[in-house]
Amino acid sequence: MSTLASLGGDLSRLRHLNSLAVIRALRGAEPLTLTAVAEQTGLSRPSTKDVVDQLVALGWVVEVPPSAGGLGRPARRYRFRADGGHVAGVDIGVHTVRAAVADLDGNVLAETRQTVSRDTPVDDRLAATFRAVAGCLAAAGLGQDDLWSVSAGTTGVVDREGRVQISAGIRDWAGVDLTARLGELFSCTVHVENDARLAALAERERGAAQGVNDAVFLHAGRRTGAALIIGGAVHRGFGGAAGEVGLLPVTHWATAADYLHDCPVVPADVPKGDAARHTFDAAREGHPVAVAAVERYADDLALGTSAMVMTLDPELVVLGGGFSRAADVLLPLLRxxxxxxxxxxxxxxxxxxxxxxxALGAVGRAVAHLDQEFFGTGPGSIAPPR
Amino acid sequence: MSTLASLGGDLSRLRHLNSLAVIRALRGAEPLTLTAVAEQTGLSRPSTKDVVDQLVALGWVVEVPPSAGGLGRPARRYRFRADGGHVAGVDIGVHTVRAAVADLDGNVLAETRQTVSRDTPVDDRLAATFRAVAGCLAAAGLGQDDLWSVSAGTTGVVDREGRVQISAGIRDWAGVDLTARLGELFSCTVHVENDARLAALAERERGAAQGVNDAVFLHAGRRTGAALIIGGAVHRGFGGAAGEVGLLPVTHWATAADYLHDCPVVPADVPKGDAARHTFDAAREGHPVAVAAVERYADDLALGTSAMVMTLDPELVVLGGGFSRAADVLLPLLRxxxxxxxxxxxxxxxxxxxxxxxALGAVGRAVAHLDQEFFGTGPGSIAPPR
DNA sequence: GGATTTTACGAAGGAGCCCTCTGTAAAGAT
DNA sequence: ATCTTTACAGAGGGCTCCTTCGTAAAATCC
Known part of the structure; x- marks a missing residue:
């Protein structure tokens, strides 16, 4: 039984667990002294030293110069080598492909974007994805070999293996085996997820939903979608379709944004990407037609949201997506x-x-995958970085 | 940090983890030999013996006579002392209070019921609850002191502390601090939960949802309700109202069962508790009025269910509650x-x-609480049973 | 019925990991 | 220059697990 073997074990298992505790103490924090690490982990100082020395030998931890100014003998300081490896997060959208490259702590080092359209052929969209990542790597002074994991988010229903099942926005996108196609472009592991779910993950990690265990994330923009955070983790659903209430005809989510795009207050020469902003601006100034359009949009958004809220009883609903810039107008109506x-x-x-x-959520997902691989609680010992 | 300290630690921590592994191997299974335990836990035989001896000394494990008939020297056999302690699970319903008493493995030893009505005063309902449990204890030959934990389920929204917030069915039930009131009756720990959620837990543990991680449980009966299993665990929601889509007026769940109760095919002298059965029977025989009633009921049930299914994308929907006896009629319509x-x-x-x-789900919940208390993965050592 | 095979028990020896304790080293404070 | 504070480094000891070996108790074979 893996579940039993993962519980106890050898003496080396104890060292393994203590190594993980030390790494957790060192992750994302300022460089720590041995005493500080010992306090956080509950280990004795000599044992802490032993564990840290071992991690230094493996290459996961480095010593940094001691900080001056304190009382007593200056303590040696150590930090986690977050810059030992890097990940990329990609957002393959309808009109834009965005990429971000980050270190193992999720600190973003570079971001780029590529412009595409809803009719961009699949191959070109994938090529744009590769260019976006390559641009990030160049900007950060890194090579392809420094990339340990890539996560991508895209619109539509994505199954567990990373195949696009349904895509409302992108031409010819349904049926594409994204994990496989991206795997040909990158020499590291690749994971694919629905974009709204990654955005929700980002909000949970570094946005409006930090520390919240049960939340509904609304993607309100040219497309309307949703994602769920349940028990602190993003919920996929059995077929990867969790949160897709927008695909129910009764919610009208497929056409909800049209109220904003096709509002008479929008000048005729405005590109579709900017149309909604005009409507929101007009609504702010009290223009009755614009106010009515926003209200009808809010009606539709609220209907689907209420189904999720009644189902889950979440602590928080986050309004995200492009229209979240109009949260001042939308939130009161939604409320x-x-x-x-x-x-x-x-x-x-x-x-x-x-x-x-x-893209930020994709970075977080990639980091999480590496964390699981290198620092999971399962049996085995900590391997050296590549 | 508790999360760090709970990871590694002392050598005693390793022994603790190995003890837990041994207990898990022994739980719910036939008596095992030392060799079998060693194989399952991955420990060496001498270490296994050491751990088992310690657990025997503590009182958690007992040796049983060796099994005859095998080849070679008969191996000593051990089993977990599930009968060392007991739990009670209670279902405080509108018309009936049910209780079950089980051992630490959740094996039910006795069941009883008490009849009440929707207008039974709070004190009397609590007294009936106590009588139901006492009846179980007597039937199983146990005393109050043998009870280590009690879990109760009841209709309505129950908050985290076990107070009834809203109750559609039971008179004067809202506002009752059930955990406190039951705590006065029993000398052990008491936990309270919504009844549909406990039913869902029972289906997951020993019913139709075994091994399923994401499921929706429908309680279809004189009351209509629902509960969610997400990630293998019952989902409460932030305010304990998860799954209460039936409280949304648009779902019509509050009145859905009336189609069945008030159907003209039901003879006038039939008590309300049996009315629905007549309607289902008539529908099975093709009586048009009954068929129409069942169809309208299924319409209402499906509406609320679809909201949950679209939100969660579960693997499974379980039809439970009293009407699940008519699953042959209802399931095709619902599908x-x-x-x-x-x-x-x-x-x-x-x-x-x-x-x-x-009541079975309540038993499971009570056992889970004790498991957490005695055999949780957190720091500390295994205490002897009381 | 005795020898053989099979399986399990029990004790001894050894290695790894963590702890406590003690003495030493390096900074600022007096 | 000395004292105080803080940290480093090593020694010694205890606990837990592992491997190895000899013994014990059953069924099977001749």
Whole structure:
């Protein structure tokens, strides 16, 4: 039984667990002294030294110069080598492909974008994805070999193996085995996920949903979608379709954004990407036609949201996506409509992240995969970095 | 940091983890030989003996006579002392209070019921609860002191602390601090949960949802409700209202069962508890009025269900509650309606358990609480049973 | 019925990991 | 220059696990 063997074991198992505890103490924090690590892990100082020395020998931890100014003998300081490896997060959208490269702590080093269109052929879209990542690597002074893991997010229903099952926005996208196709482009492991779910992950890790265990994330933009955070983790659903209430005809999510795009207040020469902004601006100034359009949009958004809220009773609903810049207009409307039907009204917040949130979530997912691989709680010992 | 300290630690920590592994190997299984335990845990035979001896000394494990008939020297056999302690699970319903008493492995030793009504005063209902448990204890030859934990399920929204927030069915039930009130009656720890969630837990542990990680449980009976299993665990929601889509007016769940109760095919002198059965029977024989009633009921049930299914994309939907005896009639109707709207149709099954499922789930919850207390993975050592 | 085979028990010896304790080293404070 | 504070480094010891070996108790074979 793997579940039994992963519990106890050898004496080396204890060292393994203590090594993980030390790494967790060192991750993402300022460089720590041995005493500080010992306090956090509960280990004795000599044992801490032993473990840290071993991690230094493996290459996961490096010593940094001691900090001056303190009382007593200066303590040696150590930090996790987050720059020992890197990950890429990609957002393969309808009109834009965004990429971000980060270190093992998720610190973003570079971001780039490539412009595409809904009719860009599959091969070209994949090539643009590769260029976006390559641009990040160049900007960060890294090579392909420094990349240990790549995560990608895209619109549509993505199954467990990373195949696009359904895609509302991108031409010829359904049926593409993204994990395989991207795997040909990159020499490291590749994972693929629905974009809204990665955006939700980003909000949970570094956005509006930090520390929240149960949240609904709304992607309100030219497309309308949703994702769920349950028990602190992103929920996929059995077929990867969790949160896709927008595909139910009764929610009208497929056409909800048209109220904003096709509003008469939008000048005729405005490109579709900017249309909604005009409507929101006009609504802010009280233009009745624009206000009505925004209200009808909020009606549609609230209907699908209420189904998720009633199902899950979340702590928080995050309004994300491009329209989250109009949260000042949308949130009050959404709140009113939800309060009418909700048993217990969840908190309602606008997104704290910008347009890169899917790429950021992809970075987080890639880091999580590496964490599992190198620092998982399972049996085995800690391997040296490549 | 508790999360760090719970990872590694002392040498005693290793022994603790290995003890847990041994206990898990012994739990719920036939008595095992030392060699068998060693194989399952991955420990060496001498270490296994050491750990088992220690557990025997503590009182958690007992030796049983060796089995005859094998080749070679007969091996000593050991088993977990599931009968060292006991739990009670209670279902405090509108018309009936059911109780079950089980050992630490969840094996039910006795079941009883008490009849109440929707207007039974709170104190009397609590007294009936106590009588139901006392009856179980007597039937199993146990005393109050043998009870280590009690879990109760009841209708309505129950908050994290075990207070009834909203109750549709039971008079004066809202506002009752059930954990505190039951705590006065029993000398052990008491936990309270929504009844549908406990029924779902029972289906997951020993019913139709075994091994399923994401499922929706429908309670279809005189009351209509639902509960969710997400990631293998029952989902509460932030305010304990997860799955209460039935409280949304648009679902019509509050009145859905009336189609069945008030159907003209039901003879006038039939008590309300049996009315639905007549309607289902008539529908089976093709009586048009009854068929129409069942179809309207299925319509309402499907609407709320579709919201949950679209939100969660579960692997399975379980039809439980009193009407699950009419699963042969209801499931096809429900399937047709869900297939119309569902992106990916989940599997659909009738409940595998009877009317005791809430009490069974409560037993499971009580056992889980004790497991956490005695055999949790957290720091500390294994304490002797009381 | 005795020898053989099979399986399990029990004790001894050894290695790894962590702890406590003690003395030494390096900085600022007096 | 000395004292105080903080950290480093090593020694010694205890606990837990592993491997190895000889012994014990059953069924099987001749």
């Amino acid at each position: 009113t409509r939800l309060e009418e039907v909700c048993l217990r009204m969840p908190e309602l917040r606008g997104s704290a992240l910008g347009e890169e949130c899917v | 047709t309606r869900l297939e119309e709207v569902c992106l990916r149709m989940p599997e659909l099954r009738g409940s595998a358990l009877g009317e005791e499922c809430v």
